[in-house]
Amino acid sequence: MPDTKPALSKVSVMQDLLKVVAPYRWRIAAAVVLLISAKISTVLVPLLLKRIIDALSQPQTLKALPIYLLAGYALLRFSSTLFNELRDLVFSRVTQRTVANYAQMTFEHLHLLGARFHAKRRMGGLLPDIDRGTAGIAFLLGVGLFTLVPTLIEIALVLGIITSRYQAWYAGFIMLTFLVYTGFTVVFTARRTIHQRRVNRLDSSAKSRLADSLINYDTVKYFTNETVEAQRFEEIMRHWTEAAVANQKALFTLHVGQSAIIACGVAAVMLQAGSDVMAGRMTVGDLVLINAYVLQVCLPLNALGFVYREARDAWVNAERLFDILHERPEMEESRGMPALSPGRGEVVFEHVSFSYEPSRPILRDVSFRIAPGATLAVVGGSGSGKSTLARLLLKLYAPAEGRILVDGQDIARVSATSVRSMIGVVPQDTVLFNDTIGYNIAYGRVGASQEETVGAAKAAHIHELITTLPGQYDTEVGERGVTLSGGERQRIAVARAVLKNPPILIFDEATSALDSASEHAIQQELNRLSHNRTVLMIAHRLSTVVDADEIIVLEQGRVIERGSHEELLGKHGAYARLWQLQQREDMDQRAAASRA
Structure with a gap:
């Protein structure tokens, strides 16, 4: 049973999603009520339009302009728009909060994963995976839900009205169009998904290559390999272009096929309606009503195809995010340890x-x-x-x-x-946050006061240097602390350890990358820091x-x-x-x- 595992995985993901949205069930219920109200208003519009056309087609029987019908028609159209906007407003907090929760969960989960995972991960590819994943969840939860459900409601209401008022031919044509359209969309969307996965994979690879090359900017310059880096990136982008074009070709086939199926369905219904009008079995108002309903069904049917296609894309985009969330920490600890x-x-x-x-x-x-x-x-x-x-x-x-x-x-x-x-650690290579010097020192003990931060800097003999900088403790250090020398970064590492004040210290080749003068100075500070530890x-x-x-x-x-x-x-x-x-x-x- 090859499909068992993927099916279970999707069920598991949907269960996780439902847990996240569970606190907003009343908002979801209100949004569904507004959604149904909007669809009922939309379906009633053609019925009222038929009555207006039939009434105006026989002016000799009218005693006055049917103002109430015209006003009702305008009100129904406005109500449909109003209910849809209210639905989006009510549901907005659910969508945004869910996306924020997943982003937060992913952020926390990445910090829980072990050193093996982070030793092998590629940051340039990981970040696009997270961005696409959260966007995919937003689509699945919002647009997917509020396009699929209302479309099915609308089709059901239209079929019910047409079946109760007209010959079975009309409902049959609509149902046949719906079934052919659905089958075509499912088959060709599955084929296109292969191309979409390849595009995503190559996009992540390109982002990883870009990030890795920029991180190693100095190395590229040392060996004058700008051309080599450009050629490697160009190769990835060439494959990405080919995959994107193949994806667009598959999308073209899907769109044209969907439009052809809808056109055939509309033509069949209108030919039958025209014949009935000519034979006197229907009025012009009936023809307008059926035409409106056919278009009303076909447009959401087209939207349904779009949603299914985009939902598959969104699922593909979310796959990697779900994989990350289901990645188990190498040293998973039991709760309450x-x-x-x-x-x-x-x-x-x-x-x-x-x-x-x-x-x-x-x-x-x-x-x-x-x-x-x-x-x-x-x-x-x-x-x-x-x-x-x-x-x-x-x-x-x-x-x-x-x-x-x-x-x-x-x-x-x-x-x-x-x-x-x-435990306090002074590593061989101190990497700083792209923030201020004060923030990086205070990271040793979050919540430390300015006086404690300055005291730690003095103990590490870096306070004097900091005071000569224009921003002093508010000076930005740049990404990974590139604006500071190796010795200055090491002194900040020592200051962090001083501020943490732990009973155990680890010095991991803390002076091996420094010159003799800096090594001697920092070694003295390490010796002082080691006292009674x-x-x-x-x-x-x-x-x-x-x-x-x-x-x-x-x-x-x-x-x-x-x-x-x-x-x-x-x-x-x-x-x-x-x-x-x-x-x-x-x-x-x-x-x-x-x-x-």
């Missing part, structure tokens, strides 16, 4: 193993303990698993084997939020870890050495070799600088 009880900040790794991919183990049976207030440094080559330790401690990933304890509590059994609230220091340069209480050396995910700086040098092992290598590199650099 207890919080980590605050303690002195002891951290213990017990026989921890981990891999991002099953075929590539990153950590193998790693164990260590960081006593409260102590500093543990982790060193090793690239790819040895140093930064993975920080990610595991922050519960961004879960160990494949072993466990991690904070103050004697297994972090797998407590909420991630409570664990992360106890438990510190996990991940380092590439060994000169930054000589004062650590314990140093462990990782190689291919295993702890191969541990001890203090002096103890490790005395072992003449891997650490000693790394130390000697870096000392020689430093001497060579100093000699080169002196010659320069």
Whole structure:
């Protein structure tokens, strides 16, 4: 049964949608009442028009102008428009609130998804998927509902009136037109959906390519690859153009076919009506009535085809959004998970193993303990698993084997939020929000006062720099903080950690990307920040870890050495070799600088 899964998926999505709109059921009921009232007014218009035409066709029997009929005709037309506008006004809050709720749910859900999802996602393609998805939901809920339902009501009312007043031929022609039109629309819309999906996929790919190229603007300039980037983008857009043209061709076939079916239906009804008028079985007013009803049915029938077609497009657009909402977090926590009880900040790794991919183990049976207030440094080559330790401690990933304890509590059994609230991080590459310096520092503790923010900046020795800027703490830092140097961004990261004031700190190669002067200055600030706190220091340069209480050396995910700086040098092992290598590199650099 290949269709079972998609059908269940659609049912699940509709159930979710109904839950979101449930609080607005009275507004929906009022909108439906107004909708039915508008359709009744619309259907009564031709009946009144027939009476006016029949009356005016025999002026010799009229004693006065049928003002009440003419006034009623105008009133019915106005009522139809009024009821439709009131319906849209009443239902507007339902549509807008639902779209806002889905946007909010998607935003929150994306923050709940794990690090694996965000490591693989493409931002340039994700944002258009969300935009199209919310627009699709708005269409399905609003235009789709209030075009499909009134069209079916209108067709039912018209068929009822024609069946009760005229020969069965007329209702038969209308029903046959309706059935042929519906079958044609369903078949050809399904074919066009294939093209629409391809257009959406290529559009997302183009947006991803555009965003990725602009994010790496500097790299493009460094290697003078503007032409290469333009050619890659042009290739995607060429495929997109071909897909869009194919989609338009399918749309052309659909539109022309729908119009031909309606034209044939109208012609059949009018030929029959003309014959009946000529034979004296109907009046001119009857012919006008039938003509009005046929057009009244065919126009919404055409609208029904449009709605079905657009609803399929809207569903295609919403598919990716629903996929995102149904994406389960890698480390989904049960509700009501207890919080980590605050303690002195002891951290213990017990026989921890981990891999991002099953075929590539990153950590193998790693164990260590960081006593409260102590500093543990982790060193090793690239790819040895140093930064993975920080990610595991922050519960961004879960160990494949072993466990991690904070103050004697297994972090797998407590909420991630409570664990992360106890930890401050100064990363290797600090990325800032496109906002002010003050906002970025205060992000360390939302709600902090201006005085506390300034105090944290002073502790990180960046206050003096900020005061020299025209906007001071209100200075915009640009996207990802590009208007600041690497050292300045690192000081803001330190200020954030100061403001958060956590018992546990992680320094993830916090000075590796800086020059010697900046490295020395920030290292002093990190040392001050580490006072009386438990510190996990991940380092590439060994000169930054000589004062650590314990140093462990990782190689291919295993702890191969541990001890203090002096103890490790005395072992003449891997650490000693790394130390000697870096000392020689430093001497060579100093000699080169002196010659320069």
